[in-house]
Amino acid sequence: MTSPTLQAFSYDPFDPAVMADPLPYYRILRDHHPVYYIDKWDTYALSRFDDVWRVLEINDGTFVASEGTLPAATVLADHNDGPVPDPPLHPMPFHANFDAPIYDTVRRCTSAPLRPRSVSGLADRVRQLAGERLDELLPRGTFDLTQDYGGIVAASMVCELLGLPVELAGEVLGTVNAGSMAQPGSGVEVAKARPGYLEYLVPIIERSRAVPGENPIADNLIAYRLPDGSGFSDVEAATQLLGIFIGGTETVPKIVAHGLWELGSHPDQLAEVRADLEAAVPVAREEMIRYCAPAQWFARTVRKPITLHDTTIRPGQRIITLLASANRDEREYPDPERFIWNRPIERLLAFGRGQHFCLGVHLARLEITVLVTEWLKRVDDWRIDPAAALRPPSSFQWGYNSVPVEV
Numbered sequence: 244m245t246s247p248t249l250q251a252f253s254y255d256p257f258d259p260a261v262m263a264d265p266l267p268y269y270r271i272l273r274d275h276h277p278v279y280y281i282d283k284w285d286t287y288a289l290s291r292f293d294d295v296w297r298v299l300e301i302n303d304g305t306f307v308a309s310e311g312t313l314p315a316a317t318v319l320a321d322h323n324d325g326p327v328p329d330p331p332l333h334p335m336p337f338h339a340n341f342d343a344p345i346y347d348t349v350r351r352c353t354s355a356p357l358r359p360r361s362v363s364g365l366a367d368r369v370r371q372l373a374g375e376r377l378d379e380l381l382p383r384g385t386f387d388l389t390q391d392y393g394g395i396v397a398a399s400m401v402c403e404l405l406g407l408p409v410e411l412a413g414e415v416l417g418t419v420n421a422g423s424m425a426q427p428g429s430g431v432e433v434a435k436a437r438p439g440y441l442e443y444l445v446p447i448i449e450r451s452r453a454v455p456g457e458n459p460i461a462d463n464l465i466a467y468r469l470p471d472g473s474g475f476s477d478v479e480a481a482t483q484l485l486g487i488f489i490g491g492t493e494t495v496p497k498i499v500a501h502g503l504w505e506l507g508s509h510p511d512q513l514a515e516v517r518a519d520l521e522a523a524v525p526v527a528r529e530e531m532i533r534y535c536a537p538a539q540w541f542a543r544t545v546r547k548p549i550t551l552h553d554t555t556i557r558p559g560q561r562i563i564t565l566l567a568s569a570n571r572d573e574r575e576y577p578d579p580e581r582f583i584w585n586r587p588i589e590r591l592l593a594f595g596r597g598q599h600f601c602l603g604v605h606l607a608r609l610e611i612t613v614l615v616t617e618w619l620k621r622v623d624d625w626r627i628d629p630a631a632a633l634r635p636p637s638s639f640q641w642g643y644n645s646v647p648v649e650v
């Protein structure tokens with residue numbers, strides 16, 4: 244693969260070369276084009292930590308996600324002539340496409356089990372699931388660190404949060420992984436994957452309509468009324484569960500596998516973490532998230548003109564916030580390409596910021612802490628074959644889907 248050069252530089256998130264390894268592109272963007280215009284998509288790419296940090300904190304309707312936070316190329320190919328209105332209320336898309344008040348009120352329907360106090364009550368369950376996985380996997384000797392360990396644990400937690408039988412965890416994991424595969428030129432077609440996802444989610448709503456009181460998230464969505472007084476159909480209510488279904492399943496396992504791989508590749512760092520697991524793992528966890536978080540960018544559509552670095556972005560145009568570039572911005576993190584378990588991390592953008600800040604942040608941190616701690620408690624030595632690990636090209640989730648490990 245040839246590296247991008249400054250002379251003939253161009254960046255397109257759906258370019259196969261970018262999808263295979265975006266990091267050298269991000270470096271050039273940060274150094275030379277902090278507000279880079281992609282004519283084909285009428286979209287500006289923001290690559291510096293500080294710019295993304297400041298833009299995402301703006302919550303006055305300048306940016307909306309009315310075209311989705313992860314629009315496919317087919318959406319971006321349409322160039323808007325002025326501000327984009329909200330989508331119609333029916334069929335109601337994922338609530339993140341709306342601004343306040345719909346955005347906040349629907350988000351609240353699903354947020355209770357993900358608040359800090361509720362999540363702290365889940366620690367024993369995550370530990371039990373991690374222990375069960377290790378009981379099964381360690382005698383095997385070789386297995387996939389992403390899918391077989393963190394993958395099943397994260398998907399099991401999603402099943403339990405949403406009221407699905409935990410036996411479905413393997414299927415849910417496979418379904419979400421398949422739906423996140425990005426095609427060169429077009430990105431992730433989440434909408435196309437939805438029928439598969441909704442086969443799991445619609446029955447949750449149907450069951451709550453028949454037997455209320457068992458599932459608070461589904462009950463809240465069924466009781467919810469839009470500003471015109473209408474409620475959600477089963478598919479519309481199920482669609483509001485997509486964020487937990489997808490977000491809860493796909494990111495944590497990749498960070499845990501890649502993070503353990505990095506730690507294991509630095510024996511001096513591993514020894515320091517092992518010396519005091521309780522204190523050190525939560526610190527190492529933050530570096531794992533910075534270094535390994537797979538989501539590359541999220542989009543917003545501009546509704547009011549905004550000027551960044553002397554470039555004025557007009558209503559209807561879009562920005563993409565390159566979070567994965569921000570995570571490696573040398574202006575924020577000295578020597579960013581190095582994994583340093585205890586580097587100071589004062590600010591982090593891996594969970595986003597502002598209005599759309601990750602709903603699952605507390606659960607994600609808990610799961611990573613427990614999965615890493617239990618692994619280090621029980622596994623003295625492990626080997627990863629870099630040539631066998633898979634990091635499929637992606638415009639969205641560029642992470643290690645498969646990390647074969649030998650213990």
Ligand code: HEM
Binds near residue numbers: 350608
């Ligand atoms: C380390 C793991 C995770 C990372 C790095 C991560 C990252 C993110 C980011 C960057 C966003 C913001 C997207 C935007 O700005 O448009 C987000 C949103 C979201 N995340 Fe996570 N996430 C993680 C784990 C989880 C988990 C475990 C769940 C649920 C159980 C979850 C559920 C969500 C939901 C529902 C949203 C949408 C929020 C909204 O737009 O209102 N995430 N996540």
